[in-house]
Amino acid sequence: MALEDAKTQVDTAFTRPERRGLAYENAFGGAVSFLRRTYTKDLSGVDLAVTGVPFDQAVTHRAGTRFGPRAIREASTLQPYDPPFGWGYDPLSELSVVDYGDVAFDYAKVSEFPAALHAHIKGILEAGAGSLVLGGDHYITLPILQAHAEKFGPLRVIQFDAHSDLWPDDDLSRIDHGTMMYKAVKQGFVDAKNSVQIGIRTECEAYHGFTVIDAPSVHRLGPEAVAARVKEIIGAAPCYLTFDIDALDPAFAPGTGTPVWGGLASWQVAAILRGLAGINLTGGDVVEVSPPYDPTAITAVAGAHVAMELLCLYGWTRRKG
Incomplete structure (x- = not known):
């Protein structure tokens, strides 16, 4: 297939004959799935199920990330024509990747949401697929980590973020995007001493064993050195990567709930992620994309590119070639 196939390809989220391969449907038309993958249950x-979690009822400031999965999917329609630049392989052709749709939950029963998301991710993992999640606010990572830890044991985590999300909170009934990593550590889902946070630029009382490569350090050290340090910390053990879009400077991702200046540039993030090739990634997420605060949609574009890089990282150790 080639670009001229755009004149016959349409609604490939439902009509494509197989799950592997690039897609040439017009970016501006058709049913929108992530990277034009097949919608299926x-x-x-x-190999990898992409799923959306349109939940933003745990935010401390600006809501709107419930629209993140839809916006990231739409932005991703710019990407499935070619293999991702710089990786040297085509994960869309080598892996079976589907769009699993969104998690179902009752928005008026917020207390029931964690269990619903946990069951949703657990079902994906039990089927033998990995999960790539489009958020949603950052709270969603807690039930996701729970499901992953139940299968793989305590996980080593790579967290890109402006905030540590480690503020003390021992009330398990609270649903808060600023305390989810604290709870993940306390509940044994995360091996903090072999985990790392990248891009931090807000104060934190205690990091509970995490290695922190804050934003100024990234700027000073450079992406290659940061990637090498992260791989030293993570090693070969199963790991999970969670990417809060506010790790990027607001100049590159203004559409988020709690923007903080002095953040990472998109080129730095791209280089770091590609430098992580070879890690034993069990899954990942992209969170905190809030389209109402970005009429240009550049935040969603950034989110879609990060998600593609996570797909590439997941596929790197599972390549067929």
Whole structure:
């Protein structure tokens, strides 16, 4: 297939004959799925299931990330024409990747949401697929980590973020995007001593064992050195990567709930992520994309590119070639 196939390809989220391969449907038309992958609830033979979590009821400031999954999917329609630049392989052709749709939950029963999301991710993992999650606010990472830890044991985590999300909170009934990593550590889902936070630029009382490579350090050391340090910390053990879009400077991602200046540039993030090739990634997420605060949609574009890089990282150790 080639670009001229755009004149016959349409609604490939539902009509494509197979799950592997690039897609040439016009970016401006058709049913929108992530990277034009097939929408399906059938996970037979699937390597990676992309799923949306349109939840933003745990925010401390500006809401709007419930629209993040939809916006990231739309932005991703610019990407499925070619293999991702700089990786040297085509994960969309080598892996079976599907769009699993969104998690179902009752927005008026917020207390029931964690269990609903946990069950949703657990079902994906039990089917033998990995999960790539489009958020949603950062609270969603807690039930996701729980499901992953139940399968893989305590996880080593790579967290890109402006905030540590480690503020003390021992009330398990609270649902807060600023305390989810604290709870993940306290509940044993995360191996903090072999985990790392990148891009931090807000104060934190205690990091509970995490290695922190704050934003000024990234600027000073450079992406290659940061990636090498992260790989030293993570090693070969199963790990999870969570990417809060506010790790990027607001100049590159203004559409987020709690923007902080002095953040990472998109080129730095791209270089770091590509430098992590070879890590034993079990899954990942992109969170805190809030389209109402970005009429240009550049935040969603950044989110879609990060998600593609996570897909590439997941596929790197599972390549067929």
